[in-house]
Amino acid sequence: MQPEPHKRVLLFSHNALSDTKNNGKTLSAIFCGWPREALAQLYLTDEPPSYSVCGNFFRMTDGAALRGFLRRKAAEGTVFAGQPGDEAAPPPAEGGRAEGRSRIERVLRGLFAAHLPLPELARDSIWRGRWRSEALLRWLDAFAPEAVFFQGSNYPFAYDIARWICERYGAKLLLQLTDDYTYVPHPLHPLSWLNHARYMGRFREALAHAKWVYAIGPAMREEYARRFGCARISVAANCVEIPPYLPEGSARGEREDEPLRLLYAGSVHTGRWRMLLALARAIRQLRAEGRYAALEVYTPTPPPPRVLAKLRHMGPELAYRGSLTPEQLGPAMRGANALVLVEAVTRAARRATRLSLSTKIPEYMAAGRCILAAGPPEASSIRYIGAHQAGVIADGGDRKAVLRALREVFDGHLRFQTVKRALAVAQENHSREALQAEVYRRIQN
Numbered sequence: 001m002q003p004e005p006h007k008r009v010l011l012f013s014h015n016a017l018s019d020t021k022n023n024g025k026t027l028s029a030i031f032c033g034w035p036r037e038a039l040a041q042l043y044l045t046d047e048p049p050s051y052s053v054c055g056n057f058f059r060m061t062d063g064a065a066l067r068g069f070l071r072r073k074a075a076e077g078t079v080f081a082g083q084p085g086d087e088a089a090p091p092p093a094e095g096g097r098a099e100g101r102s103r104i105e106r107v108l109r110g111l112f113a114a115h116l117p118l119p120e121l122a123r124d125s126i127w128r129g130r131w132r133s134e135a136l137l138r139w140l141d142a143f144a145p146e147a148v149f150f151q152g153s154n155y156p157f158a159y160d161i162a163r164w165i166c167e168r169y170g171a172k173l174l175l176q177l178t179d180d181y182t183y184v185p186h187p188l189h190p191l192s193w194l195n196h197a198r199y200m201g202r203f204r205e206a207l208a209h210a211k212w213v214y215a216i217g218p219a220m221r222e223e224y225a226r227r228f229g230c231a232r233i234s235v236a237a238n239c240v241e242i243p244p245y246l247p248e249g250s251a252r253g254e255r256e257d258e259p260l261r262l263l264y265a266g267s268v269h270t271g272r273w274r275m276l277l278a279l280a281r282a283i284r285q286l287r288a289e290g291r292y293a294a295l296e297v298y299t300p301t302p303p304p305p306r307v308l309a310k311l312r313h314m315g316p317e318l319a320y321r322g323s324l325t326p327e328q329l330g331p332a333m334r335g336a337n338a339l340v341l342v343e344a345v346t347r348a349a350r351r352a353t354r355l356s357l358s359t360k361i362p363e364y365m366a367a368g369r370c371i372l373a374a375g376p377p378e379a380s381s382i383r384y385i386g387a388h389q390a391g392v393i394a395d396g397g398d399r400k401a402v403l404r405a406l407r408e409v410f411d412g413h414l415r416f417q418t419v420k421r422a423l424a425v426a427q428e429n430h431s432r433e434a435l436q437a438e439v440y441r442r443i444q445n
Contacts (some may be wrong), residue, residue, distance in 0.1 A: 006034055007443050010145035010171070011041040012162055014153045016049035016059070019087075019326040020300045022267065022359045023151060023178050026238045028053045031149075033436050040143045042136075044158065046105040048091055051082035058139045059091060060131055062112065062123065063104040069126045074133035115154065117191035124198065127157040132164075145171045147443045152206065154181035156195075159202035163209065174442060175210040176236055180220060180355040182227075185348070204228065212442045217357030219380040236439070238359035239432040240366045246423060247334060247368030260293035260410060262372065263336035265329060266360050268299055270352065271344030273307045275374055275396050279340065280318035282402045291410055293317075295340065298324045298332070333367040338392075338409050343375030343382060345397040353379040362430035365390065365422040370415035374402055390422035 011017070011027055018024030031039060032053050040056040041049065049057055060077040068075035080091045111119050148171050150162040166173045181199060186192035207213060207230050214236035215221035224230050262283075264276060276297060283293045295318045297311060302322075311320040324332055333339055341360055343353045358381040364371050371391030375382045385391040392414070394405035408414055 004444060006038045006440075007146040008038045008040075008143060009034065009147045009149055009443060010140075010143065010165065011039065011054065011149050011151075012043070012158075012165070013041070013151035014044050014155070014158070015151075016043045016045065016047050016057075017041055017053055018300075019050045019052060020323075020329075024050070026176075026178065026236075026359055027149075027151060029239045029432055030236065030435060030439055032432075040139075040145070042161075044153075044155075046109075048087075049082075051086045052084050055081050055083055056143065057081065057091065058136060060136070061105060062108040062126075065127045065130050066104070066108065068130045068133075075127075075130045077131075077133060077135050077139075079135065079139050115185050117186055117189045117195055120195050121191055124156050124195070127155070128160075131157070131161055140165065140169070145169050147172045147174060149174045149176065149439075149443075150206070151176045151178060152181075152203070154179075154199065156198045156202045159206050163205065166209070172211045172443070173206070173209055174212050174214070174439075175206050176214040176216075177220060177224075178216045178356065179352065183351050185351070214439075215355075217355065217380050217384060219357075219383065220355040223355060234438070235429070236435055237357050237430060238362050239430050239435040240362045240426070241433075242366050242423070242427050242431050243368070244427075246419060258337075258412075260291075260337045261335065262293055262295040262338050262340050262409075263298070263333060264295065264340040264342065265298045265324060265333065265363075266300070266341075266358070268297070268303050268307060268311075270349045271346050272342050273303065273311060275342035275344060276318065276340075277310060277314060278396065278399070278402060279342070279374060279406075280314045282399065282406050283317040284315070285403060286406055289407075291407070293406070293410075294319065296321050296332075296336070298322065329363070330367065333364070333369060336369055338370040338372045338415065339364040339367060341371060341373040341375075341381060341385070341391075342396065343379040345376050350376045350378060353381065355380050357381055357384060361385065362426055365426035365430065368419055368423065370409060370418050371422060372405060372409050374405065388421060388425045389418065390425050391418050 015024040017028050036055050039054040041054050042058045044060055046061045057080050058077050060075055064075040078092055112123055148162055148166050152175055184192050184196045207228055213230055213233040215233055216237055218235055221233050221235050225233055280295055297320045341358055371385055373382050373385045373391050373393045374396040377395050382393055386393045392405045392408045394401040
């Protein structure tokens, strides 16, 4: 019997598909085996996608929505396509004047990044109904999605778009949640409660309508199942190819007095850069004990100039090295003694990371190197590593705890034991093959 053809899946998300950036990378990992002709992506930010998984895109941005609002017409979107190997080619501009548009997008991105109540309310009002353009309808009609895999965000209008597409085409909805937005970010501001009520209304509707819900980690799955009575929910964290055995050089027999090479690969927003500086200062303190280490930092995109200046002026304990390609990331991680994961300890960051699971964790586990994690104890990523004893963890707000964790990382035997446990966790929870099979079954049935 011939297998049933793959259903046509529309990937709908804020971020473009990516080989290096968090949410886009998670989507790419799940769908990298899907037939290209049965995939399309609609996304909402001004960034180029990776063409390695999908070649059919429609992009709408805040700038396009604002221009449509001012002109009292639908937002212009951009249809474009690409093949593997075209990653260096940027997508076409929306209506010309790329330089002016990019300035608008940068201003809007900075305005909305803080999630302040008034800009959030204005954004939702600008987008409301503005996305239903003739160009989008033609593109959707040509693809005719049978399923919508929606990577939820904190934008109520995005939930409206997903629901409308499902109703128009009779497509089933699968909802993936990578971050928690079910809290009030600014509880002392009345508009924040208004925005929260609007969001929660759309969010609850999506939970009820979705054929299946994927949480980013166990903490989110357990809380949402209990809090919202959501029974159709499982975990879909970032997934990777897992080696069947420990990679070469996984810390067995290394001397405690050997200088350590620590590596951090990820974004430094939401105050993570402050934790990296705290680690560098702790490394400096350990020199008095005859323990030497250096921290290398890589980011998918350049940090803001102010942050970059601070990273570059920490001295020999911290070196900012720019970006890594997907092909460079694996060798770089395997060349380190320990891989660093940090979460910021500010009040806002604690709320944002309480239920989220870093996309770096599966990659770090599969690399066969000890994980050094520093952040607030309630952060889901810190709890996840600690619960499985899959790394060395520290309360990022406690300088003495950070120093103790660094001292532990110098113990080669301890590193090796954490690596063994981490690989077992990765094999059980983060196998790309297993997650792809699970998503395929949900979409096809």
